[in-house]
Amino acid sequence: MKQYETMEALRSACLNCRACGLCEGRTHVVFGVGDPTADILFVGEGPGAQEDLQGIPFVGRAGQLLDLYLKAFEIERDRVYIANIVKCRPPKNRDPRPEEETACMPWLERQIELIEPRVIVCLGRIAAMKLIKPDFRIMKEHGLWFERNGIPITATLHPAALLRDPSKKPLTFEDFKSIRSHPALAGRL
Ligand code: URA
Ligand code: SF4
Numbered sequence: 001m002k003q004y005e006t007m008e009a010l011r012s013a014c015l016n017c018r019a020c021g022l023c024e025g026r027t028h029v030v031f032g033v034g035d036p037t038a039d040i041l042f043v044g045e046g047p048g049a050q051e052d053l054q055g056i057p058f059v060g061r062a063g064q065l066l067d068l069y070l071k072a073f074e075i076e077r078d079r080v081y082i083a084n085i086v087k088c089r090p091p092k093n094r095d096p097r098p099e100e101e102t103a104c105m106p107w108l109e110r111q112i113e114l115i116e117p118r119v120i121v122c123l124g125r126i127a128a129m130k131l132i133k134p135d136f137r138i139m140k141e142h143g144l145w146f147e148r149n150g151i152p153i154t155a156t157l158h159p160a161a162l163l164r165d166p167s168k169k170p171l172t173f174e175d176f177k178s179i180r181s182h183p184a185l186a187g188r189l
Contacts, residue, residue: 001110007036010110014087020103022046022088022096028055032083032111039188040080040179041117042066043108045126045158046096052089057082062159066123069159069172073180075189081115083108085130101130112151118184120151124158143175145182152184 004010011031017023030047033056042058050060058066070077086096086104096104112120122128125138132146132153146153156175162168179185 001106001113004110004114007111007114010107010114014107017087017104017107020086020088020100022086022090022100022104025091026088027052029087030055030057030084030089031087031107032081033057034077034081035079036081036115038079038081038115039118039185040075041112041115041120042080042082042123043120043127043131044082044084044123046084046086047089048093048160049089057084058159061163065159065162069176072173073176075180079189081111081117083111085127095126105130112149117151118188119179119182120148120153121179122153122155124155124161126158128155142171143178145178152182154179 001010004013014031015029017029030051044057047057048060048062051057057063067077085108086100087107090096090100120131122131125136128136128138131148132155136155138155138157142156143154154175156172157168162172
């Protein structure tokens with residue numbers, strides 16, 4: 001992936017990717033959106049129905065909830081970067097398979113190299129298990145800080161999980177407080 005020296009070059013290549021079976025069912029590759037020099041990188045699981053139709057991550061119901069959190073913490077969506085572990089929609093929104101995650105990771109790894117974010121925020125357990133550690137326990141370990149290749153990384157609950165169980169919303173609120181006040185973001189955003 002090193003040959004792709006800009007996000008736009010990487011995007012163009014990714015839009016033609018057929019490295020795993022998820023390419024068969026997609027309408028659009030959902031590469032990622034935002035500022036290619038962002039301080040914060042959010043990483044979800046994979047596109048849902050709306051995302052697949054529009055080619056943009058987090059634009060469906062879960063995305064609208066994410067937008068509310070961003071607004072509440074005065075984080076502009078245009079100034080962060082938002083991506084997913086897999087960039088094509090799994091059928092019926094099933095979990096991505098290990099081989100699909102593995103096939104797709106080089107795109108995300110290169111996105112991280114190009115962005116050089118100050119912090120990474122995993123949205124949900126799938127991203128946390130892939131980016132933090134395989135045995136990550138989302139209910140036990142959300143809001144804690146880890147490090148990935150020198151970059152501070154944390155996870156919060158997936159907004160879709162908050163839609164299923166709104167009583168968990170205060171947990172994500174606390175996680176966002178911790179994100180917003182991370183020393184690496186002091187005086188930024
Ligand atoms: N859920 C995700 O994990 N990613 C999206 O882009 C949308 C919903
Ligand atoms: Fe390629 Fe990722 Fe789409 Fe699979 S999910 S086809 S690896 S872009």
